[in-house]
Amino acid sequence: MMAHFFADTSVLAEDNGEPAGFIVGFRMPPRPESVFVWQVATSPDFRGRGLATSMMAELLQRHVEAGGSYLEATVTPSNTASQRLFRGVAEKLGVACNETLEFARDHFPGGEHEEEHLFRIGPFDAGDVHRAFAGATKN
Numbered sequence: 001m002m003a004h005f006f007a008d009t010s011v012l013a014e015d016n017g018e019p020a021g022f023i024v025g026f027r028m029p030p031r032p033e034s035v036f037v038w039q040v041a042t043s044p045d046f047r048g049r050g051l052a053t054s055m056m057a058e059l060l061q062r063h064v065e066a067g068g069s070y071l072e073a074t075v076t077p078s079n080t081a082s083q084r085l086f087r088g089v090a091e092k093l094g095v096a097c098n099e100t101l102e103f104a105r106d107h108f109p110g111g112e113h114e115e116e117h118l119f120r121i122g123p124f125d126a127g128d129v130h131r132a133f134a135g136a137t138k139n
């Protein structure tokens, strides 16, 4: 349902017609210059091969074409792969990745959920995205 209503900010990667990874995102109502990555996942068989980075490239390409300039996501401290993904995207774009505590443990019932850090990446433009990811999409 999210991918249906937010199709222009969501990405599905397929391998021979089978899903291999996806991003579900949305433009943030309080900050429309930002696309927020709500979920990103790569099928276990495809991890560590650049698929999430390629899906990010596709999302960012569309986002800058629509006038956007920031990428945001929340990440838990234990999710090393996700942290590397977002920091890597910022590094490739050559822009800042500003990391702040967004949701503390006590925001979640039971206190068992880890805190969530907001990663805010940007500002970037179409030239940055092109330089960072030329040839990385639609593979």
Ligand SMILES: CC(C)(COP(=O)(O)OP(=O)(O)OC[C@H]1O[C@@H](n2cnc3c(N)ncnc32)[C@H](O)[C@@H]1OP(=O)(O)O)[C@@H](O)C(=O)NCCC(=O)NCCS
Pocket: 038, 039, 040, 041, 042, 043, 046, 047, 048, 049, 050, 051, 052, 053, 054, 079, 080, 081, 082, 084, 085, 088, 089
């Ligand atoms: C996070 C996730 C989407 C990354 O997907 P991926 O296709 O493997 O990512 P990529 O191959 O594009 O790699 C992106 C970066 O993360 C690094 N990375 C990937 N898997 C890693 C791991 N298990 N440990 C450490 N770093 C890792 C890569 O080296 C790369 O870094 P680099 O650009 O500095 O070389 C994937 O691990 C996943 O689906 N995890 C489960 C779902 C999840 O936690 N989603 C995020 C929260 S919504």
